[in-house]
Amino acid sequence: DKRFMYEESFKTPLLIKWPHVINAGTTEDEMVQNLDFAQTFLQVAGALPPPDMQGESLVPLFKGEKEKWTREAVYYHYYEYPAEHAVKRHYGIATKDYKLIHFYYDVDEWELYDRKNDRFEVNNVYQDPKYSKVVRKMKQKLKEVRLKYKDSDSLSNQYINLYKEKGWIEE
Incomplete structure (x- = not known):
């Protein structure tokens, strides 16, 4: 998928x-x-x-x-939850070295992967103190790229409101 x-x-x-x-x-x-x-x-x-x-x-x-x-980095945002595929809403940024993902809407979860040392992305190192500087740096890059592409929480909320209007999600 x-x-x-x-x-x-x-x-x-x-x-x-x-x-x-x-x-x-x-x-x-x-990238x-x-x-x-x-x-x-x-x-x-x-x-x-x-x-x-x-x-x-x-x-x-x-x-x-x-x-x-x-x-230097690629931005990604998936809005379409809830929907037939049941993929949670998330956005993130990937560089050659790291990938930071934020799941939101009905959860608030962050994931960080060291793409050089964990190419299959099985170890979420977001909470690992050794990666605290990387987390800060990646969050800053994420903020900058969201501004560049004019993506925001309010845009995400527009999708939520649209889905509520269509009856796809409950109030």
């Missing part, structure tokens, strides 16, 4: 062939998202994206211009 922020559902393989631009056999491990596709297609077509459009063009990575890639 692609609704959780856990690694098995969070990652999506991406294979691209672009003769004379991407060298055969090239691999990349940068990219499906919302980067539109930006990429627009740049390749020579069109300018709307200023409020999210995502980054992948073209610099295709051309080996890694220094032009600016994303």
Whole structure:
């Protein structure tokens, strides 16, 4: 199920062939998202994206211009609970080293995973004192990216109110 922020559902393989631009056999491990596709297609077509459009063009990575890639973290937010899939509402941020997830609405749970030392994300180290500085740093990054994407608790509450109106959740 692609609704959780856990690694098995969070990652999506991406294979691209672009003769004379991407060298055969090239691999990349940068933090990219499906919302980067539109930006990429627009740049390749020579069109300018709307200023409020999210995502980054992948073209610099295709051309080996890694220094032009600016994303250090990926943000994710899942709103649709309660719904048929019963995936709890959560949002979070992932860097190459760590992943911080906050489950909210009818729970208030935080999870932190050390992606370098626990690639299967089985050990939640959020409460581990050794990771207290990481927790603070990741929460700050999370706050910044939520502001960047104009995501907020009030937006989440709009979904809750909509679901109440539709009778999907009780008052």
